[in-house]
Amino acid sequence: MPPAPIAASDDGAPPAACDLLVVGAGIVGLAVAREALRRRPGLRVAVLEREDAVAAHQTGHNSGVAHSGLYYRPGSLKARLAVEGVEALLAFCAEHGVAHERCGKVVVATRAEELPRLDELERRGRANGVPGLRRLDAAGIRRHEPHVRGLDGLWSPGTGVVDFVGVTRALAADVRARGGTLHLGREVVGAARSDDGVRLRHRPRGASGGARTGPGGPAGDSDVSHARRAIVCAGAWADALAPRGAAPADADVRVVPFRGGYRVLSPEAASLVRGLVYPVPDPDLPFLGVHLTRGVDGEVHAGPTALLVGARDAYRLTRVRRTDLGATVRWPGTWRMARTWWRTAGGEIHRTVSRRAMAAELARMVPELRAHDLLPGPAGVRAQALRRDGGLVDDFVLDHDDRTLHVRNAPSPAATASLALAGEIVDRAEAAFGLEPAQR
Numbered sequence: 558m559p560p561a562p563i564a565a566s567d568d569g570a571p572p573a574a575c576d577l578l579v580v581g582a583g584i585v586g587l588a589v590a591r592e593a594l595r596r597r598p599g600l601r602v603a604v605l606e607r608e609d610a611v612a613a614h615q616t617g618h619n620s621g622v623a624h625s626g627l628y629y630r631p632g633s634l635k636a637r638l639a640v641e642g643v644e645a646l647l648a649f650c651a652e653h654g655v656a657h658e659r660c661g662k663v664v665v666a667t668r669a670e671e672l673p674r675l676d677e678l679e680r681r682g683r684a685n686g687v688p689g690l691r692r693l694d695a696a697g698i699r700r701h702e703p704h705v706r707g708l709d710g711l712w713s714p715g716t717g718v719v720d721f722v723g724v725t726r727a728l729a730a731d732v733r734a735r736g737g738t739l740h741l742g743r744e745v746v747g748a749a750r751s752d753d754g755v756r757l758r759h760r761p762r763g764a765s766g767g768a769r770t771g772p773g774g775p776a777g778d779s780d781v782s783h784a785r786r787a788i789v790c791a792g793a794w795a796d797a798l799a800p801r802g803a804a805p806a807d808a809d810v811r812v813v814p815f816r817g818g819y820r821v822l823s824p825e826a827a828s829l830v831r832g833l834v835y836p837v838p839d840p841d842l843p844f845l846g847v848h849l850t851r852g853v854d855g856e857v858h859a860g861p862t863a864l865l866v867g868a869r870d871a872y873r874l875t876r877v878r879r880t881d882l883g884a885t886v887r888w889p890g891t892w893r894m895a896r897t898w899w900r901t902a903g904g905e906i907h908r909t910v911s912r913r914a915m916a917a918e919l920a921r922m923v924p925e926l927r928a929h930d931l932l933p934g935p936a937g938v939r940a941q942a943l944r945r946d947g948g949l950v951d952d953f954v955l956d957h958d959d960r961t962l963h964v965r966n967a968p969s970p971a972a973t974a975s976l977a978l979a980g981e982i983v984d985r986a987e988a989a990f991g992l993e994p995a996q997r
């Protein structure tokens with residue numbers, strides 16, 4: 558788990574006009590801004606972020622794992638971009654002095670019925686070209702992780718841990734060094750087409766209207782920037798600025814917030830885990846199961862849970878925002894998903910409120926772990942796209958019209974894949990509407 562996000566210096570009021578406006582200074586938005594500037598030096602690029610810091614949401618509240626590309630359906634964007642992206646990410650960290658370590662990880666099957674799923678994981682990993690995968694027997698697992706017990710395991714030496722906040726701050730510095738500008742505390746509240754581009758309304762965060770965001774949001778004391786092109790990388794708020802009804806069927810999705818709660822292992826229990834220890838995931842869910850991760854700071858985190866919550870920033874379990882809850886409840890997919898997954902949801906609630914339940918889950922892999930070893934920990938909120946039919950969207954979803962590209966679903970491993978994903982986004986933007994600068 559990276560340190561809490563801290564403010565990067567910013568460039569004051571957003572420009573009245575620019576070539577490309579990027580919404581969101583998470584790792585994806587800043588990687589996109591940097592990639593556009595790398596390809597087109599001199600492009601006038603502005604990044605607007607509603608919070609006073611970069612990496613304030615998902616990017617600064619995650620497991621800090623650089624995934625090797627093991628899990629994802631062969632041929633998917635996630636598979637291709639994770640495999641490419643992890644190499645680019647670790648090279649970026651080395652170049653920019655950001656903390657990282659390629660420590661490898663074990664995936665552990667503890668029940669006979671998980672073995673076919675472990676086989677499938679290995680098959681996927683090989684199909685995706687994940688380097689160095691090795692099957693482990695019980696003794697092999699113990700050689701990597703002396704306190705872990707399992708029937709069978711998979712060793713992925715290419716997996717690592719990364720300070721994603723550090724990466725994002727380095728990306729921000731690079732964007733500014735290349736002439737781009739960063740505007741913190743600026744919430745984009747509306748977007749509309751203009752003659753030759755996009756008019757984006759924005760206002761200082763906390764100005765009238767609270768956290769409401771969207772094309773129909775109040776004009777209030779907003780300012781306007783005219784951008785030739787826009788790319789929206791707004792994470793949990795991705796659908797607030799996306800046009801409704803205009804999306805193709807596979808992009809007709811809404812973001813629902815899934816809170817991921819962590820516990821921290823006590824210093825005594827932390828010695829039970831050397832690196833990264835993961836269970837075999839449920840192939841029908843886009844979540845990886847409660848795992849143990851030793852981060853770049855040496856702390857070991859257990860988690861995350863996966864609980865549908867009432868706010869897109871529900872870092873506290875009790876936080877509910879009427880607009881967020883209303884959007885979730887009104888979306889037909891929510892109810893269809895609930896009918897399918899009510900039993901799983903029950904287990905998640907139990908693990909969230911009861912550390913004994915989380916400890917029991919983890920003790921299947923690390924039998925010495927006890928409930929009192931789990932101390933209170935942080936939380937993140939996943940921006941997970943949900944289809945109208947109740948299906949959780951597995952892959953990244955990018956959608957565009959002739960001036961704006963929307964990142965509609967960029968859950969894990971988008972932080973790992975961020976540099977490669979930025980390449981894909983800029984490729985698509987170039988093909989869809991071009992990023993050449995306006996005539997000046």
Ligand SMILES: Cc1cc2nc3c(=O)[nH]c(=O)nc-3n(C[C@H](O)[C@H](O)[C@H](O)COP(=O)(O)OP(=O)(O)OC[C@H]3O[C@@H](n4cnc5c(N)ncnc54)[C@H](O)[C@@H]3O)c2cc1C
Pocket residue numbers: 580581582583584585586605606607608611612613614615616617618619620621622623624743744745746770790791792793794795798816817861936937938939940967968969970971972973974
């Ligand atoms: C619990 C958890 C664990 C995870 N673990 C991992 C992991 O180990 N490895 C991995 O690769 N990935 C992991 N992920 C996923 C990863 O964190 C995300 O995929 C990635 O951070 C997405 O980046 P982003 O820039 O799209 O979104 P975010 O980081 O959420 O950034 C979006 C930004 O847009 C801003 N914004 C939104 N609306 C507006 C607006 N209207 N105006 C201006 N700004 C706006 C927000 O304030 C925010 O800063 C995890 C995620 C969670 C939540």
